[in-house]
Amino acid sequence: MSLKSEILDLSRQSNIGALTPWFETQLNAHIESGAFAQEETLREDMARILDDLAAYREQNGIGAAVIGMSGGVDSALTAALFKAAGWRVVGHTMPIEQNPEETARGEEACHALGIEHHNIDLTPQFHSMVEGLTTLDPALSNGDDAGLRIRRGNMRARLRMITLYDQAHRYGGIVASTDNFSELAAGFWTLNGDVGDVAPIQSLLKSWEVPWMAREIGVPEKTWRATPTDGLGISAGDEAQLGVSYLQWDLMVLAMADALVADPNLTRTSLPDALGFGSDAEGHRVLECVSGRLGRTWYKRVGTFNLAHPREARYEALAGIDQALFVPNLLK
Numbered sequence: 343m344s345l346k347s348e349i350l351d352l353s354r355q356s357n358i359g360a361l362t363p364w365f366e367t368q369l370n371a372h373i374e375s376g377a378f379a380q381e382e383t384l385r386e387d388m389a390r391i392l393d394d395l396a397a398y399r400e401q402n403g404i405g406a407a408v409i410g411m412s413g414g415v416d417s418a419l420t421a422a423l424f425k426a427a428g429w430r431v432v433g434h435t436m437p438i439e440q441n442p443e444e445t446a447r448g449e450e451a452c453h454a455l456g457i458e459h460h461n462i463d464l465t466p467q468f469h470s471m472v473e474g475l476t477t478l479d480p481a482l483s484n485g486d487d488a489g490l491r492i493r494r495g496n497m498r499a500r501l502r503m504i505t506l507y508d509q510a511h512r513y514g515g516i517v518a519s520t521d522n523f524s525e526l527a528a529g530f531w532t533l534n535g536d537v538g539d540v541a542p543i544q545s546l547l548k549s550w551e552v553p554w555m556a557r558e559i560g561v562p563e564k565t566w567r568a569t570p571t572d573g574l575g576i577s578a579g580d581e582a583q584l585g586v587s588y589l590q591w592d593l594m595v596l597a598m599a600d601a602l603v604a605d606p607n608l609t610r611t612s613l614p615d616a617l618g619f620g621s622d623a624e625g626h627r628v629l630e631c632v633s634g635r636l637g638r639t640w641y642k643r644v645g646t647f648n649l650a651h652p653r654e655a656r657y658e659a660l661a662g663i664d665q666a667l668f669v670p671n672l673l674k
């Protein structure tokens with residue numbers, strides 16, 4: 343199979359529908375430039391992730407990686423990488439009013455990868471939390487608009503994180519972070535929710551490198567072929583919520599980055615012309631979705647914002663102490 347056919351297959355784009363001409367041209371160009379890398383390069387990338395993960399554990403004397411197993415490809419790949427790098431991996435399925443198929447896939451992935459598995463149903467805790475908060479806001483428990491669904495969904499992610507951090511402490515371990523580059527760009531995670539301590543796949547594209555590595559490292563096919571969902575009851579799936587496929591998303595973000603390199607003075611107004619959609623209306627539609635979402639979520643990529651402070655030189659002093667005395671070699 344050619345690299346392009348592999349990308350269309352693993353990204354599930356071939357099931358979703360044919361790419362329009364602008365996206366087709368972008369994909370060809372990114373294959374040519376290596377931005378959508380050949381398999382040999384991906385093997386080298388994976389070896390480097392494994393080396394770094396092994397070094398991080400050794401240099402920090404960490405006991406285990408605790409991970410939430412959703413039944414999706416990101417958590418399964420993350421667990422597989424930690425395991426292959428020599429970590430003790432403790433997987434947790436934590437259904438909250440979950441589709442049982444998702445929990446079954448999470449459990450199956452733990453067995454296939456040879457990692458420990460625990461199941462804890464957090465539905466009662468979720469109901470109790472929502473019920474408790476209705477004293478602040480009566481609409482929370484039964485309202486069905488998008489904002490309320492997102493708030494309840496975020497609560498699920500945060501309840502899971504309470505559980506994972508508790509277990510990480512128990513094992514002298516860390517919480518594995520499962521976010522990928524596409525989700526990072528989309529702001530598609532819950533602040534103080536589904537982000538942990540060590541993130542091995544955060545630079546990888548959901549449309550290509552994530553499913554490719556998952557297949558390569560032995561994640562069950564059912565999992566890397568599964569339709570991505572946030573599992574939070576917010577929408578029918580990631581792509582339904584984003585309004586574009588992950589391949590379209592990734593191609594647009596890469597094209598925007600390239601356009602800014604070519605012309606650093608680009609503005610949101612001049613961007614469509616610079617991208618050169620011609621008569622491809624789908625290009626315009628996807629740009630609207632992608633730039634709308636980037637614009638609504640930029641602050642999530644900045645992290646906690648420290649306002650300019652009269653004593654801000656102290657930050658540097660503290661960083662100097664850490665760098666000189668405590669930070670492991672891997673991070674220097």
Ligand SMILES: Nc1ncnc2c1ncn2[C@@H]1O[C@H](COP(=O)(O)OP(=O)(O)OC[C@H]2O[C@@H]([n+]3cccc(C(=O)O)c3)[C@H](O)[C@@H]2O)[C@@H](O)[C@H]1O
Binds near residue numbers: 525536573574647
């Ligand atoms: N300008 C600003 N500067 C600094 N902080 C700002 C801010 N505006 C809002 N905020 C803060 O950000 C909060 C909103 O962010 P947040 O609480 O994260 O919530 P939000 O981004 O609104 O929602 C989470 C999104 O991530 C998706 N998700 C969640 C979990 C897993 C996955 C997945 O598929 O893997 C996807 C979910 O479907 C939803 O679309 C606000 O409540 C406020 O506290």
Ligand SMILES: Nc1ncnc2c1ncn2[C@@H]1O[C@H](COP(=O)(O)OP(=O)(O)OP(=O)(O)O)[C@@H](O)[C@H]1O
Binds near residue numbers: 437438448570571
């Ligand atoms: N039911 C669940 N049980 C355990 N952990 C979960 C569950 N749902 C979500 N998580 C945790 O939150 C993270 C983000 O959730 P998400 O549903 O996006 O799963 P995913 O692994 O990213 O896969 P995908 O996006 O392909 O469905 C997961 O990687 C996982 O660590």
